[in-house]
Amino acid sequence: MSALARFRRSPEGVIGLALLTVLALAALLAPLLFPGDPLRIAGPPLLTPFTDPALPLGTDRLGRNVLAGLVHGARASLIVGLAAALVAVAIGSLVGTLAGFAGGLVDEALMRVVDAFQIVPGFLLALAFVSVLQPTLPVVVTAIALGAWTGPARLARAEVLSIRERDYVAAARIIGMHPLEIALREILPNALPPVLALSAVIVAGAILTEAALSFLGLGDPNIVTWGSMIAEGRAVLRSAPYLSIVPGIALVLTVIGTYLLGEGLAAMLSRRERQA
């Protein structure tokens, strides 16, 4: 069975892909659907959803369009989620591969660094990092990646440890390839699939971390994010709960979608074929 067929046979993957496609479309088309600043004041404050067709999800305390915020917020969430996961997977697999392949002292040293990062809760690390520097998008991405790269590093190292004993690695050594070349060209590509499957979880985690940071007022105040929308809505939770619920639902759907897609990817990448 081909990989694609395996993916299609996993309902999780298909649902996840559908959810994320909608999200990605919203993110891509945001400037067309809602041109201008989504934080612009668009109508009367605290308009309840489904009362004004021009403002289908109502407005927040300052009269800003909730739907516009939601769609533009999707961009921030996706950008942060993907960028953070990319950075985390890149750093993690690189460190993991080097550690696993080199072994010995290098391995010990690198893995103790990984330990050091794993001891500190990722969210606290991000919190400290963002509050020291200014909360701009690149800083937030780096902060989240800082806490997330250790997972891929450990996984990659474990994979490498098993791969480096394979025959083709031995063959590469014998023909005189540079060890670094072997690590990066022979081993890393083969160690990647399980790490990539893990990346879906990292994306989901990164989106949640970003939302939590924005909720605590440590996001970039000049862009709209779901976390900051929930935080804004919190002040009026009792009188206008939809302000927190709507972006909350978006967040839940995104994380579920990412997670399901990750499941589908894992099924697709698994070496053993699944029997239906």
Added chain:
Amino acid sequence: MTSLSRRSLLQGVGVLLASTALPAFSFAQALPTGGRLVVAADSEPRNLNPAIVASNGVFFVASKVIEPLAEADFEAEGGLVPRLAIAWEGSDDGLSATFKLRQGVTWHDGQPFTAADVAFSALEVWKPLQNLGRIVFANLESVDTPDDYTAVFNFSKPTPFQLLRNALPVVTSVLPRHLYEGTNIAENPANTQLVGTGPFRFAEYKPGEYYRLARNETYWGEGLPHLDEIIYRVLPDRAAAAGALEAEEIQLAAFSAVPLADLARIAQVPGIEVISRGYEGLTYQLVVEINHRRQELSNLEVRRAIAHAIDKQYVVDTIFLGYATAATGIVPHNAPEFYNPEVPQYEFDIAKANALLDAAGYPRGDNGIRFSLKLLPAPYFNETRQFGDYLRQALAEIGIDAQLVNNDSAAHQKAVYTDHDFDLAVAPPVFRGDPAISTTILIRSGTPAGVSFSNQGGYESAELDSLIDRAAETVDTEERTQLYNELQVRAGEQLPLINVAEWGFITVARDTVLNVGNNPRWAVSNWADTAVQQ
């Protein structure tokens, strides 16, 4: 004259009052005695000594234990009622002020209260150590005590008695000399374990949990206090205060501990009252601070354009949900003694603002932006942050791109008042009854960098500075008021900063709590006449 204006002040806030039920007014005889009042506290100040830290957070707890010479009042002549002083008078030359003190008052540890305590507090604490006392008592030279119940303050330069009188409730918390003399005052244990003359004794403090104040059985006020004890429950989370009130875990939440957006809902809950009275002497002002070092902002036309771009009514209605008043100038409506309505106004007019900017030589670029600014909203209140969000949008309408920078309190103060790393900032200064201790520091040039809540925008005007300096030494009340009237007009023309709105806080209480909000500084007064219906 003053009592008259106090009355007009009452009418002024009538609109606000109309929206709330007046607290139950009962005569002292009919008030129940005994019982415990549990109130929400949102902060735990490290130094609780009101003679050193004259701030609302400290007064909220400490004013029940340590008393000032006089307290603000709605009806009394001159707006003041006696506390530890029973009479006060300034000399015509402004070089001395005489206070007759109350007899038969004892400290909570049993020692008698005398003029020596006042002299010690004034010379050793208020003048050298207190944030506001440093200004009010800057020229205080000595305090004579001809007898145990008379204190004569001598000044090296004329000090307006009008200023002294207005500052009395805030700057004159009297400390027990016998506990402080010869010690390191700033580190004295009595700064946290307070000893005073007030209606309540400081009983207990559990960090993170509560403060407990207990009835002072030997209080000088006859039949006072009514309560047996007051508990301040530490509830840093604002949403928690509303919930705790509804669950009857607390009976009162002052200082807008219940968010404005929640008031309409909680007012409907049976047994709960929303009270806006009692903060008239603690008016906060919503101000846009301007960094005049920035070339665009040093241009008066640009500042006027920004003033025209702000819809004050929207700010009052939407951000403050009506619990505020649009500002007209640098002195708030709630200071009728000084308030001058005849100052230049900048009505909300986007077209005019755009025209001003075009004429000033800042045309819109291809992307519709004239120039970019860095905007730092103060993080202390929800409302200041929300106003920051609004101001960014309002400026976008006139082609100014404002980039918001959010900081925590410490970083905000450093950025604005020390590093001057801002173009516009949103600040909530407090009006403390007299421009000399509230307003002028925001305008006068020459304050060294690092002084929080002062003019750090680099604004310098010889004209305004000289007005401020003259007023500081003018003893005659009428003449002094006149100078401040002129200052308001000049500041309105020059816009060293832009005043947007003025607001007081809101108290939410169970209706069993009586005499809530019955003086202009109620939350930070002594609560001797507050009672709880059993």
